[in-house]
Structures are given as structure tokens and as C-alpha cells.
Amino acid sequence: MHSEAAEAASAVARQFAANAATIDTLVERLRAHPPRFIVTCARGSSDHAATYGKYLFETTLGLVTASASPSVGSVYAVQPRLDDALFVVISQSGKSPDLLRNAEIAKAGGAHVLAMVNVADSPLAKLADTVLPLHAGPETSVAATKSYLCSLAALLQLTARWSGDPQLLAAVDALPAAMRAAWAQDWSPLVSGLRLADHLFVLGRGLGLAGAQEAALKFKETCGLHAEAFSSAEVKHGPMAIVGPDFPVLVFAQDDDIGAGTAAVAAEFQARGAPVWLARPGASGPGVLPLPPSPHPACTPILTVQAFYGAANALSIARGHDPDVPPHLNKVTETT
Template sequence: MIAATTTKMYAEAQETADAVARQFAANADVIDALVAQLKANPPRFIVTCARGSSDHAATYGKYLFETTLGLITASASPSVGSVYAVQPHLDGALFVAISQSGKSPDLVRNAQIAKAAGARVVALVNVEDSPLAQLADTVIPLRAGPENSVAATKSYLCSLAALLQLTARWSGDAKLLAALDALPDALRAAWAQDWSALVDGLKDARNLFVVGRGLGLGAAQEAALKFKETCGLHAEAFSSAEVKHGPMAIVGPGFPVLAFAQDDDTGASTVAVIEEFHKRGAPVWLARPGAHRDDALPMPASPHPACTPLLAIQSFYRAVNALAVARGHNPDVPPHLNKVTETV
């Protein structure tokens, strides 16, 4: 059996804080130039386009843009452009494409359609000379560095960090700007947290729910994906509001639930759902800064509620890597998966 601390996933996720600090410094001029353009010609709305972990980053971006900038943000369905050959009306939109490799044909095709329709195309990519980057009006490099484990970790968190830096500088929000400076150290503290209770509790699990809400929903989606691809554990993500519309009926004794609760106005409702599951006898774990209860997973103080999902996922990555090894899996090479998935 391999040791959890020797996997590529562990080594790469551990580098996240340094990668984010590097990204913030290197991208400042690019971001400021883009912000100047966006302020001179404000978009009517924002459209995101992504798949997999990058789409979970887009979920975070949606809540970040809408709560901070007040701009309606929609997720484009890549198949509409690449398969159905429909050309949406995107004139005046900001089209944000997120892709680690930047070469998935469907994302490239949708970016081409958006640009032809009059949208401003911004690409968040880790490969700066990729096809997606070459056609974008602005490229925001993720600067995650090489990532060889199939499971994306630091590139996902660098996607969130890029969205955060763009939003902070675009909005000019003083508290959010200050949070950028504190984020790398907060990520280092998040990596040091002990989530062994989660690892021990899920070693023999077969199914679970992961819940979150608002800015934390994308984190729940990302965690559910990582449980499946690295641990062979069936996990489904739900909004802590949507889980009450049917899915919660199957939660009871022996059905585990992991919750990412925000330190904002959505936090109380997420905790309330967890308490209801606990009363039914379900094993539950809560990740929320400042939570003091028996089922709480430790988290460092967050510089800003918009940073909290990054800290939760950074702690989670260390735990899910350990869980994969404990369950007899190699998280670096999940069965039937490749590092780059190209869809048309």
C-alpha cells in the first residue's frame, strides 16, 4: 500500500498556497487592464463555460459575481454550441471560459461562437499557449504549475483564486482586496488541519451526500466529484436548500453527510439541515470556520467569506487523498480516467 504523503495528489495540493501567491503577483497587471476595459464598457451579464472541476469553479464564480458585482451570471451548456450548433445571443456579455488544459474542443468552439456573437472572451487556463487561450480577448493564467495527478487540486483552487482576484479588483471592495493578501497564509493553515475523523468515518462508506449553499455550493460539488474519482465512493452534491426537496428522504442511520457551511447568511440554514440529519441518526461532519461542536471539522479563521470555500477544499483535499489510500486506491491514477478529457 502506498503512503498518503507520497502521492502526487498530496504533493500538488500542498503547493496551492505558493501557487496562489505567485498567481496574485504575476496577474496583477493583466487583471487591472481587464478591469479598466470592463469599467469602460460594462458587460450586460456574465456567462461561464466549463466542465468537471472547472465547472465547479464556475459555480463559485457565479455566486461571487452576483453577490459582489450584482451581475447576473449564467452557465452555458457547451453542447448547445458544439453539438446542436446553436448560436446564443451573447452581444454585450462577458464570456468566462475555465479550463486547465484549454484544449477541449467543445469549450473552444463555444468560445469561438461567443466571440463571433460580440461577447468579450476571458480564458482562465493553466496552459497559456492552448487553443482556448489563443482565441480569447484576455487570458488570465492560473499559474498552478505542472499537475500530473489525474485529480485536479491546485489548478482548481487557482481557478477560484483567479475569479476572486478579478472580482476584488473589479468591485474595489476594500475587505475583499485585503483578503487577497491574507489568503496564501490561510491556505497554509487550512492544509495543516486534521480531518482524520472524516477519513475514519468514511473508510467503509458506500454513499454520502455533500451539501453547501451559496458561495459554498461549488465546494460541495468539487468534493463529491473527488470522492467518486479518487475513492470509488458514490457521493452526490446538493444545495442545503435543494436537498430538502426530495433527496433528504433517504438520509437516515448509516447514511453519511458532509456539509460545507459558509460564515455568511447561508450558514445557519446549512447547519439547520445538518442538525436535522443528525437527529435521524446520520453520521455528519461540518466544515465551518468557528464551529465548536462534536461533529465539526477544524478550519482556520477565514479572511473573508468569499475565501472560505478555498480553505474548506484545501483541508478536504488532504483528507480525501488519505481516504483514497485508506480504501486501497491510488488517487493519482483513478480507473478509466485521463488527465485531460476532451469532449466535443
């Protein structure tokens, strides 16, 4: 897990170079025939990447983006109305039967199917109208790291070129170097603080929510630590009632318009006596986890998760687990 997460920046740089021409061809099509909406379809870490894609598409392109429930097509055999939609399927292996079935249904229903996969010759890749390989390279640890970050990077590069936003395009060029800087950050206070913990909340909002979801999964998967992810807005609708002394909270705050509100929730929990760690570019003070400057708020979740993966690996070992081989899990989960 550690060595694969450390390779993420190089994998992203490789991906950006390899996929540029394919993305430009896709963007030309999307501009000539604009989709009415976007649908994502994924599971696990890939679905967390889809959450990032939703906020990225909606905030940058203004296109409503919905998450398809794979069971609706694969189990309930419902044919959704997807005429003139862009159907984005994200999968590391490209083999899961339910994702394949939903891609078939979407294609038959009139959608343009875009597959983001790490295995470029997978069944899903062969089925899709357009394939964006993740170029993460082999990933043998059960816990996905560089393939997750490559999924976010692929969504970012697509959105930047589709929107033509100069700031976002420049941020894409700067991202690999920023990821290397993020990997070098010291998050050891989080490791020591959670070594004996039983549970925690992980908070994010907007573009940062996907990172919170991914962190909560990795805590469960690699550290045997029960963690729940919430929007920093949604946590105030009930869940916050159980936060107090001895209830840890990890907060991923954005460096954009919603970041101050997320940081304020962190401060409120800290005032209750809860152990709180805050990751936000430019932040300082007690409990702040360092992050390098971000090229763009859309890059911040990628940098945050890149830094988090090093801490997750160290925490797993500190708690007596093997981060590469979580119990009862396989690398490829073939749900139907």
C-alpha cells in the same frame, strides 16, 4: 495528489502577483464598457469553479451570471445572443474541442472572451480576448487540486479588483497564508468515518456550493465512493427523505448569512442518527471538522476545499485506491 494540493497556496500567491497587471487592464475595460451579463463555460472541476464564480459575481457585482451548456454550441450549433457579455471559459488544458468551439461562437457573437487556463499557450488562450493564466504549474495527478483552487483564486482576485471592495481586496492578500493554515488541519475523523462507506451526500449553499460539488466529484474519482452534491436548501426538496442512520453527510457551511441555515440542516440530519461532519469556520461540537479563521466569506470555500483535499487523498489510500491514477480516467478529457 497530496504534494500538488500542498503546493496550492504558493501557486495562488504566484498567480496573484503575475496576474495583477492583466486584471487591472481588464477591469479598466469592464468599467468603461460594463457587460450586460456574464456567461461561464467549463466542464468537470472547472465547472465547479464556475459555480463559485457565479455566486461571487452575483453577490459582489450584481451581475446576472449563467452557465453555458457546451453542447448547445458544439453539438446543436446554436448561436446564442451574447452581445456585450463577458464570456468566461475555465479550463486546465485549454484543449477541449467543445470549449474551444463555444469560445469561438461567443467571440463571433459579440462577447468578450476571458480564458482562465493553466496552459498559457493553449489553443483556448490563443483564441481568447484576455487570458488569465492559473500559474498552478505542472499537475500530473489525474485529479485536479491546485489548478481548481487557482481557478477559484483567479475569480476572487478579478472580482475584488473589479468591485474595489476594500475588505475583499484585503482578503486576497491574506488568502495564501490562510490556505497554508487550512492545509494543516486534521480531518482524520472524516477519513475513518468514510473508510467503509458506500455513499454519502455533500452539502453546501451559495458560495459554498461549488466546494460541495468538487468534494463529491473527488470522492467518486479518487475514492470509489458514490457521492452526490446538493444545495442545503435543495436537499430538502426530496433527497433528504433517504437520509438516516448509516447514511453519511458532509456539510460545508459558510460563515455568512446562509451559514446558520446550512448548519441547521446538518443538525437535523444528525438528530436522525446520520453520521454528519460539518466544516464551518468558528464552529465547535461533535462532528465538526476544523478550519482556520477565514479572511472573508468569499475565501471560505477555498479554505474548505484545501483542507478537504488532504482528507480525500488519505481516504483514497485507506480504501485501497491510488489517488493519482483513478481507473478509466485521463488527465485531459477532450469532449466534443
